[in-house]
Amino acid sequence: MKAYFIVSVQAGDPAKRALYxxxxxxxxxxxxxxxxxxxxxxxxxxxxxxxxxxxxxxxVEFPDREALGRxxxxxxYREIMHLREGSVQADAVIVDGI
Numbered sequence: 578m579k580a581y582f583i584v585s586v587q588a589g590d591p592a593k594r595a596l597y598x599x600x601x602x603x604x605x606x607x608x609x610x611x612x613x614x615x616x617x618x619x620x621x622x623x624x625x626x627x628x629x630x631x632x633x634x635x636x637v638e639f640p641d642r643e644a645l646g647r648x649x650x651x652x653x654y655r656e657i658m659h660l661r662e663g664s665v666q667a668d669a670v671i672v673d674g675i
Contacts, residue, residue, distance in 0.1 A: 579674035580642040582613070585631030586667050593664035600660035607657070611648035612640045631668075638674075645671060 588594065605615070617636035624630045639645040648654060661667060 578641060580639045580645045581616075581672050581674060582635075582637040582639065582645055582669060583672065584635045584667050584669040585629070586633040586635070586665050588632040589665045596660045596664035600657055600664070603657045603660070604654070607651065607653050608637055608648055610653075611651065612644045613637045613648060614639075642671065642673070 586597075588597075608615070614637065615635070616638050617634060620633050622631065622634055639648070
């Protein structure tokens with residue numbers, strides 16, 4: 578069953594934007610090597626809630642939860658994750674497809 582990684586991003590400190598931009602350039606090939614396919618990656622968001630207004634929303638489809646888990650547990654991902662952690666506030670969920 579397909580698994581979806583959904584993350585909302587708050588930009589945070591503008592001075593750290595270059596770190597996040599570096600992360601974005603490096604993470605896509607890692608995700609794709611593990612079978613991930615970007616379905617949504619946008620800053621064009623229509624807000625329906627006053628309490629949840631991320632700056633960016635990302636949805637990545639993986640073949641299954643195992644592939645998703647291997648991606649984010651991989652050495653190549655762990656080498657770059659500090660770029661995201663040090664630059665933005667991100668909230669993520671993993672959900673199964675139907």
